[in-house]
Amino acid sequence: MAAAAVLYQAIPRAHIRAFALIRTEGLAPDIDSITAPTLGVIRYLGGDAFRSP
Amino acid sequence: MEDDFDEPGLGVSDVIAPPARRNTDHKSLARITDPTHPLPAGYRLPFFAPFCYSPYATSLLAQRSRRLRDQVKRADPTTLAHCTARVATMIHSQVAPEFLPPDVALVPVPRCIPCDPRNPISSPEASPVRSTTPVSAGPFGQHYAVGAPSRNRRGRAPARGLNFSTTTPRSSSSITNYQRPDSFWSTTS
Numbered sequence: 001m002a003a004a005a006v007l008y009q010a011i012p013r014a015h016i017r018a019f020a021l022i023r024t025e026g027l028a029p030d031i032d033s034i035t036a037p038t039l040g041v042i043r044y045l046g047g048d049a050f051r052s053p
Numbered sequence: 054m055e056d057d058f059d060e061p062g063l064g065v066s067d068v069i070a071p072p073a074r075r076n077t078d079h080k081s082l083a084r085i086t087d088p089t090h091p092l093p094a095g096y097r098l099p100f101f102a103p104f105c106y107s108p109y110a111t112s113l114l115a116q117r118s119r120r121l122r123d124q125v126k127r128a129d130p131t132t133l134a135h136c137t138a139r140v141a142t143m144i145h146s147q148v149a150p151e152f153l154p155p156d157v158a159l160v161p162v163p164r165c166i167p168c169d170p171r172n173p174i175s176s177p178e179a180s181p182v183r184s185t186t187p188v189s190a191g192p193f194g195q196h197y198a199v200g201a202p203s204r205n206r207r208g209r210a211p212a213r214g215l216n217f218s219t220t221t222p223r224s225s226s227s228i229t230n231y232q233r234p235d236s237f238w239s240t241t242s
Contacts, residue, residue: 018100
């Protein structure tokens with residue numbers, strides 16, 4: 001999120017998206033598959049970044 | 054013996070200037086403490102992640118996912134090659150067609166490392182994004198995706214794309230439980 005902010009400041013008209021090769025599923029008790037392509041959003045709330053899903 | 058400081062303009066002043074007045078208004082403090090400045094309020098950053106891992110689960114699949122995580126973090130070339138092939142397949146099969154258009158430019162994001170909280174972008178790892186300017190990014194169009202850098206074993210960024218820092222991440226040497234990556238791809242869909 002901070003990197004997106006820096007990039008936004010440098011290039012305000014850019015369409016910025018985040019790509020992560022692998023994400024943490026820390027809230028789920030287990031995973032069904034390692035390969036699980038997911039689209040979502042990251043928000044900054046109350047001083048921390050939250051990813052959904 | 055001549056005194057070099059006798060030159061005009063090179064003299065050492067014996068008068069100590071008062072400290073510069075700090076600007077501590079609320080807007081300035083917000084810019085220092087809010088890492089999302091200047092993003093608009095309520096900004097939502099879209100993301101795409103093709104693989105996942107479980108940090109705590111004890112199943113065999115979870116253990117394999119953690120091994121994949123370790124190998125991705127240590128930039129294992131075989132694992133990254135497999136992952137790249139999988140992601141390419143996803144792109145060709147239109148898994149996320151609007152997310153990875155042909156004119157997208159990948160901007161590697163520095164890893165999270167300790168730095169001076171009074172100057173969050175002072176870290177050398179932050180220099181790649183900090184130095185990104187519209188001029189240098191012009192040929193890549195207006196689509197940008199920020200993501201973890203794909204570095205090789207020497208910590209070098211990919212040859213394609215923008216000119217980024219080549220500093221080796223500090224945390225890459227702390228991962229010691231290296232295992233062969235071949236076992237991941239036989240059981241995952």
